[in-house]
Amino acid sequence: MSDPSTALPSDPRRVTSAGERPRVVIVGGGPGGYEAALTAARHGAETVLLEERGIGGAAVITDVVPSKSLIATADVLDQVAGSQELGIRDADTGAAPTAHTLNVDLSAVNRRVLGLAAAQSADIRTSLVEAGVQVVDARGRLDGPDRVQALGPDGEEIGRFEADVILLAVGARPRELDSAPCDGERILNWTQLYALDQLPEHLIVVGSGVTGAEFASAYRALGSEVTLVSSRQKVLPGTDADAADVLEHAFTRRGVTVRSRSRAATARREGDGVAVTLTTGEEISGSHVLMALGGIPWTADLGLWTAGVRERESGHIETDRVSRTSVRGIYAAGDCTGVYPLASVAAMQGRIAMHHALGDAVSPLIAAQVSSAIFTSPEIAVVGVSEQDVRSGAASGEVLVLGLDTNPRAKMQGITEGFVKLIVRPGSHTVIGAVVVAPRASELILPYTLAVAHRLTAEQVAGTFTVYPSLTGSLAEVARQRVLDDAT
Known part of the structure; x- marks a missing residue:
């Protein structure tokens, strides 16, 4: 990425005439998109936001809000199960509470989780509408450097929007293995967990990054047997080594089985459960498997080539520290840029992009000031x-x-x-x-x-x-x- 100064000139595609409002078109309604839309509207721009999967994007609908809501329930159980040292006992038996003496109604938990996500999405939509943003329930795709198509459910064009400034904030989707296709019932990605109405008896989690570690921690606290398959020596590769050690110790104490230096080759349905085959040929049997293998940017059918927007080999859009792409007037924010897979960073990228595009002095994104958290226990x-x-x-x-x-x-x-x-x-x-x-x-x-x-x-x-x-x-x-x- 380039290193712009802290007070850069704006980068509009064309100069609008006196009194004319610039038009900003935003593709994607996640944190990068909706924060950019609110910022643009406050600057007086005519603002259009296109989103097909729900306002708030994956962060609100299927990722951050639901996962952290689930983890909040798990955290309460974890605290109660570990409260014997505080003198807390079961009123009927006098025994110390443990994870095995507590029951979880997963169906009720998931209804609450999805309800919170829907309510947050509705709140964001209301904020956008009140700010004067035109919200279009459609998929957006570039049609050249200064125009965005709005596509319906079957890919048909339902509208076009000319733009002075375009922001691409389309996010990412879960990565899956061809040899372990997710069916939403037994072989799951992280967006499909909330359809479960019963707690997995034995959840195999493939992937020991942030997502895998968080769900392994949460489902163990909820009462599932958990096996974590990690291709690395330690969980959370790239995270502070001492922190990873503490988490592994906590996993061991709570009964999470960690299979280090193991890599999943396939996963398949087997009766009422699943079988995960490792590259060594060994099989692990469980009731469900969660594939937590990172994300892939939603850029394949975004029309980047029609505008000449450069992308990296991974499919992520190239940006600089003020969210500019390789094309004048087109910006990008969020997981589709591969900068940091964090909702807070996506939101900041979106705000920075609009401040820059609409003429404000702007401080570029400074990686050293980005804080992040892993919501394990x-x-x-x-x-x-x-x-x-x-x-x-x-x-x-x-x-x-x-x-x-x-x-x-x-x-x-x-x-x-x-x-x-x-x-x-x-x-x-x-x-x-x-x-x-x-x-x-x-x-x-x-x-x-x-x-x-x-x-x-x-x-x-x-x-x-x-x-x-x-x-x-x-x-x-x-x-x-x-x-x-x-x-x-």
């Missing part, structure tokens, strides 16, 4: 430079670590796993990276994200008041290690 959240970057020599830094076992609030809540890690520049002690492994780490990472974005020092973090007792106390306490080292 415990959660893992990261921002900025990693310890691996430091070890490899890609970045210069000092690594400070503090376990949560010394935190008073953690002791009160029965939290036995987790840590905070702070990475600072030598000499200046500027915060350049962080890792938090803890319950609600997705919330706890914000102070460190602010520190990275605003170049705060370890001394400034250490000198900030925190509530006592609180998990946030450890965020400041780990920074004091740097201060105390200097003092001695």
